[in-house]
Amino acid sequence: xxxxxxxxxxxxxxxxxxxxxxxxxxxxxxxxxxxxxxxxxxxxxxxxxxxxxxxxxxxxxxxxxxxxxxxxxxxxxxxxxxxxxxxxxxxxxxxxxxxxxxxxxxxxxxxxxxx
Amino acid sequence: xxxxxxxxxxxxxxxxxxxxxxxxxxxxxxxxxxxxxxxxxxxxxxxxxxxxxxxxxxxxxxxxxxxxxxxxxxxxxxxxxxxxxxxxxxxxxxxxxxxxxxxxxxxxxx
Numbered sequence: 350x351x352x353x354x355x356x357x358x359x360x361x362x363x364x365x366x367x368x369x370x371x372x373x374x375x376x377x378x379x380x381x382x383x384x385x386x387x388x389x390x391x392x393x394x395x396x397x398x399x400x401x402x403x404x405x406x407x408x409x410x411x412x413x414x415x416x417x418x419x420x421x422x423x424x425x426x427x428x429x430x431x432x433x434x435x436x437x438x439x440x441x442x443x444x445x446x447x448x449x450x451x452x453x454x455x456x457x458x459x460x461x462x463x464x
Numbered sequence: 465x466x467x468x469x470x471x472x473x474x475x476x477x478x479x480x481x482x483x484x485x486x487x488x489x490x491x492x493x494x495x496x497x498x499x500x501x502x503x504x505x506x507x508x509x510x511x512x513x514x515x516x517x518x519x520x521x522x523x524x525x526x527x528x529x530x531x532x533x534x535x536x537x538x539x540x541x542x543x544x545x546x547x548x549x550x551x552x553x554x555x556x557x558x559x560x561x562x563x564x565x566x567x568x569x570x571x572x573x574x
Contacts, residue, residue, distance in 0.1 A: 380560050389473075391552060391566040392507075399560045407561065439506065449560050450495050452509035 351375050355440050355456035362430045362463045370425040370459050372440030380445030381423035382453065383407075383415060385436040392439065398423055399445055430463045437461070466491050466557045470565035477543045477572050485538040485568045487553035495556040496536045498527050500549045501567070507552065511538075543572045 356371045374381065379400050384392040384407075394407030396415040404415050412434060414426045423442075427434060437460050441453040467490040477483055487496070498510040511520040513529035513536060520527050524547065526539045536553055550569045554562040 382561075384564075389566060392554075392564040394561060394563075397561060405559075441507075443560070445560055449556070450512060450514055452497055452499075452512055453562060454509070455507040457506045 353440055353442055353454050353456035355438075355459050357459060358457065359460045360462070362427075362461070364430060364432060364463060366430050366463075367426065367428050368430065369427075370438055370440075370461075371422070372424065372456060373422045374440075374442040374454070375421065376442060376454065377420070378442035378444055378454075379420070380443045380449075381417065382441040382443075383413075383423070383425045384439045384441065385409065385434075386439060386458075387436050395425065395438075432463050435461060435463045466493060466555060466563045468553060468555050468563045468565040470553055470568050472568060473566060475568055475570045477540070477570065479544055479572055479574055480542050482542065483540050485540075485551055485553075485570075487536040487538070487555075487565055489534050489536075489555040489563075491534075491557075493531075493534075493555040493557065496529050497554045497556075497562065498536070498538055499552045499554065501552065502549050510551075540570070543570075545572050545574070548572045 353374045382397040383395040398404045398417040401420045440456045443453040444451045496513040499507040511527040516531040518529045550567045554564045
């Protein structure tokens with residue numbers, strides 16, 4: 350079982366470049382999430398998708414866009430990367446409603462550096 | 465707005481000792497989670513607590529929930545080096561979102 354798969358694992362960008370982080374899950378989960386993790390700040394939600402076809406902003410959405418391509422895939426796009434977006438990005442999925450009590454399952458993360 | 469605070473942020477423990485990590489949340493929540501993260505790795509689910517008075521145990525870790533006090537604790541019994549990691553609590557808001565605490569970095573030394 351692959352669970353939640355993120356690509357790439359590492360990436361270095363120059364300021365102003367764009368890129369898309371990919372996430373796919375094979376657990377037939379309804380809900381998917383994108384977080385960023387910065388030292389001393391825990392995980393902060395960027396965007397989430399409660400079900401296929403819907404997306405909603407989280408705590409720190411500025412500078413990002415998302416696409417829920419289908420039930421399996423949820424991508425995160427940086428249109429014009431900034432050094433403040435240097436972070437570790439995690440994708441997660443969960444069963445969602447009506448079983449929203451189930452824990453979220455996380456991918457291995459993407460380590461993104463912006464110079 | 466739901467906020468989650470953990471303390472301590474850093475904990476250095478001697479092997480064999482006991483200690484507790486605290487997780488406070490600011491508004492009503494119907495679900496509380498504990499996760500473990502090893503350095504450079506992903507997050508692993510440890511416990512899910514859904515009701516007042518809920519207690520879950522796995523090995524040397526025991527988690528509990530007091531919804532009236534809006535407090536969850538993660539108790540470590542007779543710490544061993546393998547427990548060294550960062551521990552996060554997260555509370556669910558009234559949508560499908562989780563709000564995470566800032567994490568407690570636990571270091572167990574001989």
